[in-house]
Amino acid sequence: MQIIHSPLDPRLTSYQLLKAKEDPSDTFIADHEKTAVRLLNSNLRVESVFCMPKYLEKHKNLIQSKLKDANKCFIAEKQIFEETIGFSVHQGFMAVGFQRWNSVSETKTPMLLLNSIVDSENIGSILRTAAAFGIQSILFDSKSASPYLRRSVRVSMGSLFQIQLVRVHNLTETIRNLQETGTKILALSLPKDGEILLSKTKSIYGMKKQNNFVLVVGNEADGIEEGILNLSDELVYIPMKNKIDSLNVSHALAVALSHLIGQ
Structure with a gap:
C-alpha cells in the first residue's frame, strides 16, 4: 500500500485530471465504487487501485486478493484524492484495469452489432441493457466509440465485464461469415x-422468441448504413404512436430485446 501526499505524484498518471483526457491506451478506468468493485470481482486484470482510507478498510480483502503487487494500491485523503482526479466525488474508490477484446471466433449468440454508435454514454447504456437481457457478445465496428471510455464504463455500471467484446474491421465479411453458420442478422x-x-x-411485436441472432443497431442520427440493411436477413421496427418516430438507441434496444430473447 502506498500513501499519496501530492496530486502530482507520477505514480498516479492514470488517475490525474480524468475529465481533461481520454488517451488511447490498453487500460481503462473504473471511476465509481460499484463499477470498480465489479472490476475487481471480474476476471479482467487490474493494474492498480486508488482510494481514500475508509474505502481501503471496506474493500481491503478484495484488493489484496486481486492485486498481485500491493504497491499498486494508492491511498490518499479526500483533498488529495479530488485534486488528483480534478473533480469532487461522493465516493473515493477507483481502479484501473486492462482492456480485454475477444475474437469473432469466440463469440456466442445472442449478440449485438453496433454500427457507428458514437456517444460514449449511449454505449454504456447499451452495455447495461444488453447484459440485463442476456446478450453474450457485442461487435463494435471501427466507427463506434470504445466501450472502455470512462463514461461508457461508468454508465454501464460494469456490465461490460460480463460480455464478450469484439472489434470488427470488415462488417460485410463478418456478417456473411455469421450467416454461413446459420446465425440470423436482424437490423433494428x-x-x-x-x-x-x-x-x-x-x-418487433410479430417476431418469435429466439436466441441464435445478431441484432444490429445504428448511428444515433443516421441509423444503420444502407449496405448493412441490404445484407440483413430481416429489418425489425418498433411501432410507435403520437407521431413519435424514434427512441434513444438504448431504449429502443430494450424494447426489441424484450420481444426477441427466448427464455
Missing part, C-alpha cells in the same frame, strides 16, 4: 423505402 430500423427492404421488414 425504421421501415425503409424500396421493395426489397420492405419485403423483409417486420414489426
Whole structure:
C-alpha cells in the first residue's frame, strides 16, 4: 500500500485530471465504487487501485486478493484524492484495469452489432441493457466509440465485464461469415423505402422468441448504413404512436430485446 501526499505524484498518471483526457491506451478506468468493485470481482486484470482510507478498510480483502503487487494500491485523503482526479466525488474508490477484446471466433449468440454508435454514454447504456437481457457478445465496428471510455464504463455500471467484446474491421465479411453458420442478422430500423427492404421488414411485436441472432443497431442520427440493411436477413421496427418516430438507441434496444430473447 502506498500513501499519496501530492496530486502530482507520477505514480498516479492514470488517475490525474480524468475529465481533461481520454488517451488511447490498453487500460481503462473504473471511476465509481460499484463499477470498480465489479472490476475487481471480474476476471479482467487490474493494474492498480486508488482510494481514500475508509474505502481501503471496506474493500481491503478484495484488493489484496486481486492485486498481485500491493504497491499498486494508492491511498490518499479526500483533498488529495479530488485534486488528483480534478473533480469532487461522493465516493473515493477507483481502479484501473486492462482492456480485454475477444475474437469473432469466440463469440456466442445472442449478440449485438453496433454500427457507428458514437456517444460514449449511449454505449454504456447499451452495455447495461444488453447484459440485463442476456446478450453474450457485442461487435463494435471501427466507427463506434470504445466501450472502455470512462463514461461508457461508468454508465454501464460494469456490465461490460460480463460480455464478450469484439472489434470488427470488415462488417460485410463478418456478417456473411455469421450467416454461413446459420446465425440470423436482424437490423433494428425504421421501415425503409424500396421493395426489397420492405419485403423483409417486420414489426418487433410479430417476431418469435429466439436466441441464435445478431441484432444490429445504428448511428444515433443516421441509423444503420444502407449496405448493412441490404445484407440483413430481416429489418425489425418498433411501432410507435403520437407521431413519435424514434427512441434513444438504448431504449429502443430494450424494447426489441424484450420481444426477441427466448427464455
